[in-house]
Amino acid sequence: MPQPSSDAPKRLAVVATVYRYLSHAQHFCDRFMVGYPYEGRWNMPNTKVVSMYVDQRPVGDQSDDRAREFGFDVYPTVAEALRCGGDELAVDGVLLIGEHGDYPSNELGQILYPRYELFKECVEVFEADGRSVAIYNDKHLSYSFAKAQEMVEDAARLDFPLLAGSSLPVTYRLPDLELPYGCQIEEAMMLGVGGSDAMDYHALEAMQCMIERRSGSETGVAAVQMLEGDDVWRAADEGRWSTRLVEAALSRSDSPQGLSKEDGRTQDLLGSGELRRLVEKPVAYLIEFRDGLRATLLMINGAIGDYNFAAKLKGEEDPVSCQFFLTPTPNVTYSACFAAKIDEMFQTGVAPFPAQRTMIVNGILESCLQSRHQGSKRLETPHLEVGYTAPEASHYGRA
Numbered sequence: 001m002p003q004p005s006s007d008a009p010k011r012l013a014v015v016a017t018v019y020r021y022l023s024h025a026q027h028f029c030d031r032f033m034v035g036y037p038y039e040g041r042w043n044m045p046n047t048k049v050v051s052m053y054v055d056q057r058p059v060g061d062q063s064d065d066r067a068r069e070f071g072f073d074v075y076p077t078v079a080e081a082l083r084c085g086g087d088e089l090a091v092d093g094v095l096l097i098g099e100h101g102d103y104p105s106n107e108l109g110q111i112l113y114p115r116y117e118l119f120k121e122c123v124e125v126f127e128a129d130g131r132s133v134a135i136y137n138d139k140h141l142s143y144s145f146a147k148a149q150e151m152v153e154d155a156a157r158l159d160f161p162l163l164a165g166s167s168l169p170v171t172y173r174l175p176d177l178e179l180p181y182g183c184q185i186e187e188a189m190m191l192g193v194g195g196s197d198a199m200d201y202h203a204l205e206a207m208q209c210m211i212e213r214r215s216g217s218e219t220g221v222a223a224v225q226m227l228e229g230d231d232v233w234r235a236a237d238e239g240r241w242s243t244r245l246v247e248a249a250l251s252r253s254d255s256p257q258g259l260s261k262e263d264g265r266t267q268d269l270l271g272s273g274e275l276r277r278l279v280e281k282p283v284a285y286l287i288e289f290r291d292g293l294r295a296t297l298l299m300i301n302g303a304i305g306d307y308n309f310a311a312k313l314k315g316e317e318d319p320v321s322c323q324f325f326l327t328p329t330p331n332v333t334y335s336a337c338f339a340a341k342i343d344e345m346f347q348t349g350v351a352p353f354p355a356q357r358t359m360i361v362n363g364i365l366e367s368c369l370q371s372r373h374q375g376s377k378r379l380e381t382p383h384l385e386v387g388y389t390a391p392e393a394s395h396y397g398r399a
Contacts, residue, residue, distance in 0.1 A: 009048040010092040010346045013081045015118050017055045017101035019063040024138050025054075025097040026062060027335045028342070032095070033070050036336035039398070043336075045343040050091060053081035055114065056101045078121035089129040093346040094122055097138040106143070108369040110197045115140060116147040123154050132160035134349065136342045139166050140201055141355065145363035145383065152355050163342060163351040164358040166202045168307060168324045169209035170341055171334035172397040174252065177309075177322035181392050184314035185214045188295040189245035191253070191308045196283070196299075197365065203297050203307055204285065205361045206324050210309055212357060212390035216291055221360065221384040223288040226368040227376050232282040232298070240286060241296040246270055248310035248319040255305035269303055278303040285368045286378075290385065337397040352395050356388035 012032055016025035035044040052074045054063045067074050075081040084090040098115035105111050115137060126132035135155070141148035141164050155162035179185070188211050192203030212218045227235055236243055247270050250256075258278045260267050269275040276282075278300075285297035310321035327333040345351050363384045371379050 009046050011050045012047050012093050012095055013091040014049055014052040014095045015078055015081060016097040017113060018058055019054050020058060020060040022329060024099040027332060028097060028339060029095055031336060031339040036339050037333060038336050038340045047346060051075055051081040051084045053078050078118060079125050082122060082125045089125055089131050091133060093134045095136050099138055108373055110143040112143060116142040119151050126158055132158045134161040134345050137164040141358050141362055145366050148359045148362040152359050161345050161349055161351045162355045163345045164355045166205050167334045167338045168202050168206035170337040170396050172325040174323040174325050177320055178394050179210055179213045181213050182215045185211055185293055186312045186314055187242055187245060188311045189242060189249055190297045191249045192297060192299050193301050193305055200299055201365055204364055206307055207295060207297060207309060208357055208361050211295060217389045218387060220290045220386045221287060221364055221381050222290045223378055223380045224364060224367045224371055225286045225378040226371040227284040232284040233276055235284055243270060245310040245319055248321040249308040252308045252321050252323040253304040253306055257303055275303050287364060341395055353391050354388045356386055360386040
């Protein structure tokens, strides 16, 4: 059971794959040592990092330097880190950051980060010591939906708060768009950029945090299909995804490429045909939800450099849309927004939004990659009958 809150700083263990400059571990864990800007003030969380485990130490490793500066030890095993070298669990929370590092990939192109394995080592300590504490698991729960599902079940079985996911759902939105709770969504569109199984995860989770607010809450996914190349444009011609929603999402982009970058002119990327010219390798993730909602993620490298969402709400003539704003390095204030939510969980013992959001995105992404691996076949997904109720609060950053 999580320990009750008190005025004493929460003792945190860091469990990371690597700890180097601009790694996710550095982005998030540093904020619990030195603080972060959020909502117009400097926040110094009531926490203390007391131990660390790192799985790999590449060139530029910062773990020993941080340990010397902030007065904690780096331990050779997860169990020793959670027990601070003693005989029993000695922390109030765990920052589990399984992103970055040199790990193999599978046939779907997924990097096999050991998030599940590191999480299970934490669970083993909880079971052995008869006490559990809150865990923040960065980004995917696992590359595998089955493993992600087991992680969520472990948290429920041992009754500890579990927060997971990426920064996009809690970053600032331009404009400040919050879908009405219980709204009826006819179709949703997300535009993203980057590589598969890394940045597409961010885009899918950003879209999920919007559409989970629909009437009836989340009930799961019925089928998916992943298209590439000319098949993406053919799907648009066949009406399988909405060009009107793409137009609405593109209108929120601050990073049009092509002629806009060359000589500063504004462009109608969709209407002029420039979108098809600029995007050499388009990818479409077509998602059919069990309640009838259609949602699409388009990865359009070469056309824009940011993440934008649009949706058609029932009874509204014009789509609603926004950009998920990502501030530049090294400050990356969007991860500060997430640090505030992680700290909220450590202080209150309650995760601000359910880990099932991350779990269903895990499953959508894995199933889409399986579709690609099987020649872009449409795959029914009965295993993704994932139901949960979205929080009424959206939890994203506001000015």
